[in-house]
Amino acid sequence: MDVMKSQATIATHCIEAALAAILEHEDELAHLDSVAGDGDHGAGMARGFRAAVERARTASGSGTAGAVISNAGTEFSRAAGGASGALVGMYVMMIGSNLSGDNMSSETVHHALRQGLASVASLGKAQLGDKTMLDTLIPFTRAFGEAAAAGTPLAQAWQSALPAARMGMESTKDMIASRGRSAVLKERSLGTQDPGATSIYYVLEAVGRVLAEECKP
Amino acid sequence: MDVMKSQATIATHCIEAALAAILEHEDELAHLDSVAGDGDHGAGMARGFRAAVERARTASGSGTAGAVISNAGTEFSRAAGGASGALVGMYVMMIGSNLSGDNMSSETVHHALRQGLASVASLGKAQLGDKTMLDTLIPFTRAFGEAAAAGTPLAQAWQSALPAARMGMESTKDMIASRGRSAVLKERSLGTQDPGATSIYYVLEAVGRVLAEECKP
Amino acid sequence: MTRIWNNPIEFKDQLIDGFVAAYGRIIERIPDASGVRVKGGPVADKVAVLIGGGSGHYPLFCGLVGKGLAMGAVMGDIFASPSGEEIYRCTKAVDAGKGVVYGYGNYSGDVMNFSMGEMRAKMDGHDVRQVVISDDVASSPEFDQRRGIAGDFFVFKALGASAWRGDSLDTVHAFGQHANQRTRSFGVAFGGCTVPGRTEPLFTVDPGKMELGLGLHGEPGVETSEMLPGKDIARMMVDRLLADAPQAAGSRALVLLNGLGSTKYEELFVLYSDLYKRLAAEGIEVYKPIVDELGTSLNMAGCSLTLMWLDDDLQTLFDAPSESAAWTNM
Amino acid sequence: MTRIWNNPIEFKDQLIDGFVAAYGRIIERIPDASGVRVKGGPVADKVAVLIGGGSGHYPLFCGLVGKGLAMGAVMGDIFASPSGEEIYRCTKAVDAGKGVVYGYGNYSGDVMNFSMGEMRAKMDGHDVRQVVISDDVASSPEFDQRRGIAGDFFVFKALGASAWRGDSLDTVHAFGQHANQRTRSFGVAFGGCTVPGRTEPLFTVDPGKMELGLGLHGEPGVETSEMLPGKDIARMMVDRLLADAPQAAGSRALVLLNGLGSTKYEELFVLYSDLYKRLAAEGIEVYKPIVDELGTSLNMAGCSLTLMWLDDDLQTLFDAPSESAAWTNM
Ligand SMILES: Nc1ncnc2c1ncn2[C@@H]1O[C@H](COP(=O)(O)OP(=O)(O)O)[C@@H](O)[C@H]1O
Ligand SMILES: Nc1ncnc2c1ncn2[C@@H]1O[C@H](COP(=O)(O)OP(=O)(O)O)[C@@H](O)[C@H]1O
Ligand SMILES: [Mg+2]
Ligand SMILES: [Mg+2]
C-alpha cells in the first residue's frame, strides 16, 4: 500500500474523525439510549474518543499505526467506562495490537478487524441479533473480508463494507434486546435502533472517509 | 330576641356553614396563600372547621350558644395548627366565651366580637393595614358596632356590616404584608388578596346567611 | 410533586404512623398527641428539648429525636405549625421534671402556637424556655425577625447535647440561644414543591432563573436571579453569609450544605467543590462539613448553605454522640 | 432535573472533589484514580471490600466507605460503570494483602469492567473475589440475570461487617453471596431524571400512570400501570417480593423503603404505614426497618422496597457498628 502520510498519522486522523462523528451525533445517541437504557451512550463515547484522540496524538509521533490505535483503545476504555467503554475500547485496542508493523493492507486490516470483533463477542457474550453493536460489526467485517479476499485495496474495501454495516445497524430497530441494560426492557426496545450499533456505524463511516482521503493507492 | 330554634342549634349551624364556605373556596384560598405564603391556608381552615363542626354538634345538645362556639374554637385551634389555627381558633373561642347566657342580642354579640378581635390583635400583634385577617375583622366589627348601637337586631346588623368587611378584605390586595409568612416577601405579596382576610370574610358571610334564615325577629 | 398518599386529610396521621412503625427502636408515639418522644419516655434528671413545626421538612423534626438530640418532637400538618394544644400535650409528655426547652424555627404561626402551648404548660407547673431559630439572612435585615431554615439542625444538636449531658434548664437554654446567635443560612430555589392532594406547585421558577432566599415551606424566594453555574452560586452563598457573620465569632465554623428535596447529592457535591475553596479563601476554617438533606421542603428543588461559627463549647456539643432516625454520630 | 453544574464534562471530577473535601474526616481520595478509600489507607490484616458503579446513585457508592463498611469505592461517570483500568487502580489502592472482594450491581457494563479490572489485578498478584448483586425481581425471572438496585446496601453492609471483624477472604465472599441470595427488591417510578447538561428527562411518565420495575439508572420500568393510592402500591410491592422470596429463608427480614430522589420522606412514611401492616399480615417479622434514600437515581421520582431475609449471621453483620458519610450505626 502506498501512502503519502505516515500510517501513524492516518491512524490518528481516524481517531480524530471518529470523535468528530460522535460529537456530531451525541444528542441522537443520548436519545436512542434513553428509550430503553440510561441515556449516557453519547456522553460515554464522546468521553472515550476525547481521551483517545489525546493519546493518539502523543503516540503518533513515535509509533506505528498499530501502536497509535492500541494506545487509543486502552485510553478509550479507561476514560469512557460503561458497557461501551469496555467493548469499544477493547475493540479498538485489539485492532491496534493486531496491526503488525507498517504493512497496512486490506488483508492485515481484515485480520485485525476479526480479532477486534472476536474480543467484543467474547467479552460481551452477545450474538448476532441480540441488538448490540455486533449487529453492525459482524456484517461489516464479513463484507470487508470478502472485498479483501478479492484483492480490493484498503480504502475501497472499507467503503464497500459500509452498506452492510448500515443495514446491520438498521436491522437493530426490529430487534428485542437480549444483552446490556436494555435487555431488561425487552419489548420496550422494539422500534428503536440500538445506540451502540449506531455509534459504531458512525465511527466506521468516519474512518472510511479518512482512508478514502488519505490512503492514495 | 325571638328565635324558633335553640341558640345552640343556630350556633352549630353557623359553624357548619363556615365549613361549607371554606370547602367551597378551598382551592382559591390555597392559591392565594401560595403566592407569597406556603399554600396551606385552605387546607388549614378546612381542617379546623371540620373538627370544629364535630365538636359543635356534640356540644350543641347540652350547651348554650356560647359553649358551642367556644368549644368549636378550642377544637379549631387544636386541629388546624398554623398561624390561622391559632388566630381564628382564638377568635372563635373568645367570641364563644364572651357570649353570656342565652341572651344573644346584637349588643351582646358586639361585645363578644370585640373581645375576639382584641385577642387576635394581641396574639398576632398585627395592625390595620398589615395585610392580615384584621383588615377584614376591624371594619366588620366597627360597622357591626354602629348598627348595634342604633338598635338594629342581630341578623340585620350582621348583614349591614358585611360590605365593610368585604371592602376591608379587598383592600388587602394593595397592601404589602408585614406580618405572617408572607411578610418576608414584601413587594411580592402586592396585588394578591390576603388569604386570611379572604377566608374570614367567607366565614362572616356564611354566618350572616344562617342568622338571616334562622333568627326571625 | 407529592405522589404517594391515600387521602390528603389523613396524610399527617399516616406519616406519623409510618414513622413510628419504622423507627420504633428509637422513638415512640406520644399517646393522644401529634408527636413522638424517645423510646421509653422522658429520661429522669434530664432537661427535655422539644422541637417541632409543620411536617414536610423531614428529618425536621421527628427524625432528630433520640439520645443526644431532642427528647420529643411535635408535628403539625404539612407546612402548618402544630397547635398550642398539641404542643401543650407533648410538653407534658416529655418533661421529666427538669423543665422543657422548645426549639423551633421563627414563623409567626409557630411563635403563636408554641407560646400558647407554653402558657398552658406553665399553668400546669412546667418550667418552659424557648429558643426561636432565626438563621435565614435573606428573610430580614433584623436578626430576630428572620425565619428559621436548615440552621435548625445545628441549634437542635447543641440543645440536645447540652440536655443529655445533664446541664440545667438555664444552661441548655443559654446554649441554644448562643448557638442560634452564631448560625446563618442562605438558600436558593430552582423549583417549587407540590403538597399532597394538589397538582400545581406552590410556585414555579422560570427556566433559566433561580430564586434567592427561599423559604422552607415552599414560599418562593425574596428575589429572582438568572440561573448561575455552580461556582457562581457558591460565591454568592458565601458572600451573603459572610456579609452577615456574627460579630467577633472567630473563623472556625460548622458547615451544612443542605438539599431541599429534588436537588440531589451529586449536585450538592459539585457545588461543595467550589464552596470549600471559597470558604478557605475567606479564611473560614471548616469543621466537619455536612452535605446532606437535613431540612427539606417536600420535593422542592434548591439548597441552602448554613454556617455555625464555633467556640469550644459549641464544638464539644456538636461532637457529643447522638442517635436518631436521621442523624447518628459517635 | 440536574441544575447545579459548571461543565457537564467535569461533573464527575468535581463531585469527587467536593465529596472528598466534605468527608475528609472519613475517607481520602485514591491517588491517580476515580475513587476513594478509608482515611489513612487500607487497614492491615483486613480483607478490603471495594464497591463501585456509575455515579448518580449517592450514597451509592462513595457514601458507604468507612469503618465497618467498604474499604473503598470506585466511581464511574453519571450512570456509567467505572472502567477496568480505574477498578484495577483502586484494587491496588485498597488491598492490604488479605485480598479484595468486589461488590457491585449486576449491569453488563459493570460486569465487564470489574472483570477486566480483576483480570489485571490478578496478574499483579491480588487475590480478588466478586459479589454481583441481583436483587431486582422485576428485571428477570432468573435470579442471576437480575439487576442490582437498592439491595446493594444490605449486601455491602454484610460484606463490610464481615471484612472489618477480620474474616478471611473466602468467608467475606461467602457472606456477600449469601446476603445477595437472600435479598429481593421491587421498585416503582413516577418520573424520570435528567442528567447534567441535558434538559430532557431520560423518560417521562404520563400523568396518572406509574412505571413498575424501575431501573436505578433512569431506565424506565418494565411495565406501565395506573397510578395507585399508597395502600395499593404497598400491597403490590409486598406481593411481588413475597412471590419471589428465597427458599426456606424464614420470616425475619431487614426492610429498606428507599426513595429514588424526588419521592420524599413524608411520602415514604405514608407508604410505610401501609407496608408494615401488609408485611405483618404476611407473617414477616421486620427487623430494624429503614425508610431513607440509600440508592438514588439523581432526581428520579419513585421508590423501591427491599427485603433481606435474615439468619443469625446476617443479623449480627447488620448490627455491627459502622461509620461512613451516609450510614452510621452504633
Ligand atoms: N454484552 C454486550 N455485547 C455487545 N454489546 C453490548 C453489550 N452490552 C451493551 N452493548 C452495547 O453497548 C451499548 C450501550 O452502551 P452504553 O450506553 O455506553 O453503556 P451502558 O449500557 O453501560 O450505559 C448498547 O447499545 C449495545 O450496543
Ligand atoms: N400575626 C398575624 N396577625 C394576624 N393575622 C395573621 C398573622 N400572621 C398570619 N396571619 C393571617 O394568617 C393567614 C395565613 O394563615 P395560614 O396560611 O393558615 O398560616 P401559616 O402562615 O402558618 O401557613 C394570613 O393570610 C394572615 O391573614
Ligand atoms: Mg447507556
Ligand atoms: Mg399558609
Ligand SMILES: [Mg+2]
Ligand atoms: Mg403553614
Ligand SMILES: [Mg+2]
Ligand atoms: Mg451507562
